[in-house]
Amino acid sequence: MDVKPARRTDSHFVASLEKAMRVLEAFGPEQARLGLTELSIETGLDRSSVQRLTTTLHQLGYLDKDATTKRFSPSIRMTELANRYLWSDDLVKSAMPRLIDLRQALGETINFSRLDGTDIVYTARLPSSRTSYAAMIIGRRVPALNTSSGRVMLALREPGERQRAIEEWPMQRFTSQTTMDREAVKRLVEEAAETGYSIAENELQMNELALAVAVNRNGEPGGAIHCSVSGTVWTRERLREDVMPRLRDVANAIG
Structure with a gap:
């Protein structure tokens, strides 16, 4: 702490x-x-x-x-605390029906995360049939700079705040291809600021592609909707064409 x-x-x-x-x-x-x-x-x-x-x-x-x-x-009583938080989070409650529809339509893993300090925290997770146990647990905390969700939420902040975060926030290596170069992270965040979405490949685990769209709440990141797929089945182009518009529609609906 x-x-x-x-x-x-x-x-x-x-x-x-x-x-x-x-x-x-x-x-x-x-x-x-x-x-x-x-x-x-x-x-x-x-x-x-x-x-x-x-x-x-x-x-x-x-x-x-x-x-x-x-x-x-x-x-097991610790789970009651998480339960109380989820009932108090109006954004998660309003997002969940749409996230369920999104999961059913795409057949892929859908997550919802919040920015908490320098990390993202998963507050809703709807797994696909191939999802591992670790990827199903809410409350997991990951350095924001290492994730598509964190980068796209950071992209909503003012340029000066983005720069300070890129320079100071911690990062962690998860795979041999995790982006650890801060200049490269800066380019990814700036790209997300321009396009409104962020893609990560092999960052948290190998053979995983992830695309995230931020929920914009009056210019501030309320959260991010994130879809992860198999990198051996999907391509970046297919993610942009088939997944990004659906995620953006849901983000706009709950923003």
């Missing part, structure tokens, strides 16, 4: 709650079960603090504890 310095000096800021959130955010795909020592390392908190926090979170029902290994993992 990245806590801004101003928040730490705010008299209303609850430091103990921030520490509890650090514990919850320590878990992830490769760290599904953690012991006290591991949590102490991940959070930067001393072991006794971690023990008190995990005990509290366990008693509240947000962490499960293995009776044999004494390791903790997020409990």
